[in-house]
Amino acid sequence: MNINATLILQSIAMMIFVWFCMKFIWPPLLKAMDERREKIAEGLAASDMAEKELAKAKVEVDQQINQARDKAGEIVEQANQRHSQILEQAKEDATAERGKQVTAAEAEISQAANQAREQLRSSVASLAVLGASRILEKEVDADTHRELLDKLIAEI
Amino acid sequence: MAGSGENLTTGEYIGHHLQNLTFGQHPDGSWGFAHSAAEAAAMGFWAVHVDTLFWALALGLIFFFLFRKVARAANSGVPTRFQSAIEAIVEFVDSSVRDSFHGTSKLIAPLALTLFVWIFFMNFMDLIPVDWLPWVASQAGISHQKVVPTTDVNATMGMAITVFFLIIIYSIRFKGVGGFLSELVMNPLNPKELGMPKLFWPFVMAFNFILELVSLLAKPVSLGLRLFGNLYAGELIFILIALIFTAGSAWFAAGLSSVFGDHIPAWFWIAASVAIMATLWLNLKDKISTKATLWLLLAEMLLVGGLAFLGGQLMHFGWAAFHLLVITLQAFIFMMLTIVYLSMASEHH
Numbered sequence: 001m002n003i004n005a006t007l008i009l010q011s012i013a014m015m016i017f018v019w020f021c022m023k024f025i026w027p028p029l030l031k032a033m034d035e036r037r038e039k040i041a042e043g044l045a046a047s048d049m050a051e052k053e054l055a056k057a058k059v060e061v062d063q064q065i066n067q068a069r070d071k072a073g074e075i076v077e078q079a080n081q082r083h084s085q086i087l088e089q090a091k092e093d094a095t096a097e098r099g100k101q102v103t104a105a106e107a108e109i110s111q112a113a114n115q116a117r118e119q120l121r122s123s124v125a126s127l128a129v130l131g132a133s134r135i136l137e138k139e140v141d142a143d144t145h146r147e148l149l150d151k152l153i154a155e156i
Numbered sequence: 157m158a159g160s161g162e163n164l165t166t167g168e169y170i171g172h173h174l175q176n177l178t179f180g181q182h183p184d185g186s187w188g189f190a191h192s193a194a195e196a197a198a199m200g201f202w203a204v205h206v207d208t209l210f211w212a213l214a215l216g217l218i219f220f221f222l223f224r225k226v227a228r229a230a231n232s233g234v235p236t237r238f239q240s241a242i243e244a245i246v247e248f249v250d251s252s253v254r255d256s257f258h259g260t261s262k263l264i265a266p267l268a269l270t271l272f273v274w275i276f277f278m279n280f281m282d283l284i285p286v287d288w289l290p291w292v293a294s295q296a297g298i299s300h301q302k303v304v305p306t307t308d309v310n311a312t313m314g315m316a317i318t319v320f321f322l323i324i325i326y327s328i329r330f331k332g333v334g335g336f337l338s339e340l341v342m343n344p345l346n347p348k349e350l351g352m353p354k355l356f357w358p359f360v361m362a363f364n365f366i367l368e369l370v371s372l373l374a375k376p377v378s379l380g381l382r383l384f385g386n387l388y389a390g391e392l393i394f395i396l397i398a399l400i401f402t403a404g405s406a407w408f409a410a411g412l413s414s415v416f417g418d419h420i421p422a423w424f425w426i427a428a429s430v431a432i433m434a435t436l437w438l439n440l441k442d443k444i445s446t447k448a449t450l451w452l453l454l455a456e457m458l459l460v461g462g463l464a465f466l467g468g469q470l471m472h473f474g475w476a477a478f479h480l481l482v483i484t485l486q487a488f489i490f491m492m493l494t495i496v497y498l499s500m501a502s503e504h505h
Contacts, residue, residue, distance in 0.1 A: 002178070002196055002197055002199075002203070002310075003201065003309065003310060003313070004178075004180070004199070004200070004201050004202065004203045004204060004205070004310060005201060005202055005203060005204050006176075006203075006204045006205040006208055006209060006308065006310035006311065006314065007310040007311075007313055007314040007317065008314065009204060009209055009314070010208070010209065010212060010310060010311045010314030010315060011314040011315065011317055011318045013209070013212055013213055013216060013314075014270075014271075014274075014314065014315050014318050015318060017216045017219070017220065017270050017274060018263070018266060018267050018270045018271075020220050020224075020270075021220070021223070021266040021267075021269055021270040022262065022263060022266040022267075024220075024224055024227060025220070025223045025224055025227045025269070026227075026246075026265060026266040026269065028227040028228065028230055029223070029226065029227045029230050029242070029243065029246050030250070032227075032230035032231050032232055033230075033243055033246070035231075035232035036232040036233075036235070038232075039232050
């Protein structure tokens with residue numbers, strides 16, 4: 001176990017290896033590692049931001065859906081109102097029409113009844129005369145009994 | 157056992173394993189490799205441990221190319237698994253530096269990374285069975301081979317001394333020459349604050365200087381020797397376990413020696429280990445069932461040296477598992493202390 005010049009040569013070898021490491025190994029490795037660290041940090045930050053934005057978008061979508069729902073409700077409400085309005089209108093129209101028709105029919109009926117009554121009246125007069133003459137076997141003078149006949153007709 | 161071709165005693169075996177491949181000038185003036193510890197010692201200071209430097213450089217280059225490969229391909233996109241692993245180490249070192257060092261320095265983080273990974277790699281060589289690489293080297297005609305650079309005090313102290321110089325450079329850079337010197341002589345007893353007469357100042361300052369010098373010099377010495385001591389002790393235990401392998405199977409060696417002669421060659425042990433590894437590997441690949449594997453392992457164990465060999469394997473495995481903690485911890489401690497020393501040097505206290 002002798003101390004000899006190996007000591008010096010080993011010392012020189014060490015200096016050279018340290019210099020190699022300083023020059024060719026340490027800087028590129030550290031640079032790559034730092035760059036990767038930055039990249040990862042950026043990626044994480046970006047994903048955080050994206051998550052926040054997603055949440056924001058979700059809230060917005062919810063709002064829009066709610067708005068749309070409200071609007072749809074309104075439209076249905078309006079349609080319902082309009083529907084009942086139209087129905088009401090139609091009912092009124094129909095009622096008026098019926099009234100008109102009923103009045104016309106009544107007028108026609110009373111006219112026909114009047115006519116029939118007039119006919120009946122005239123026929124009753126002649127029938128009465130005929131009947132009386134048959135009873136009396138003689139002709140009743142229509143003019144002589146006019147007063148009586150008119151009284152009879154008016155009584156029918 | 158090291159494949160030297162002749163019978164070694166236990167002492168010789170250990171000594172051989174603890175001997176570096178030393179290149180230097182022999183006392184007679186010729187240059188060459190030392191063939192024994194005595195020859196290596198006779199070479200004096202101007203000799204080098206070729207094996208230590210070779211493995212240190214090789215492992216340093218592995219560190220460099222491994223990390224350089226990732227650094228070149230690194231971008232801010234999705235990382236590959238390998239890149240993630242490397243980046244995890246870098247991140248770990250970076251956070252250690254940030255926790256302890258509060259100044260600004262472009263040097264300290266790469267320094268810490270280099271020390272941590274390089275020392276870990278050098279320590280890791282300890283887990284390779286002690287005879288393997290020396291045996292390969294011996295086949296190539298190299299007589300001695302110590303493959304763990306951090307078990308060579310020259311390597312650990314060489315790094316510690318570099319750190320020591322950095323401590324001084326940082327002290328001067330952050331506090332100036334005056335600040336550095338005043339820290340050496342005005343601590344821990346500050347004569348100004350204590351209101352001493354000027355007459356006593358030189359004595360107090362001399363006293364302070366002695367104390368501070370010891371604490372300053374203790375930093376590199378403890379740094380280098382701690383790493384060396386831990387790894388050297390670990391290596392020694394691996395060598396002792398390797399001895400048990402052969403000693404335990406001595407009764408079987410008689411049978412083997414009738415085939416191989418007096419000394420069982422190292423390749424035999426390597427072949428045995430390879431056979432066992434192949435068995436385990438085949439099992440992991442689902443080529444053979446676990447039950448067949450166990451019978452095969454038992455047969456191989458008996459064939460190559462009896463149950464003592466299995467005992468040696470288990471001991472080796474146990475110590476290696478424990479040592480895995482040691483080598484990581486020691487690399488971490490060396491790195492951490494370097495950071496702490498440099499941050500102390502750059503802060504006023």
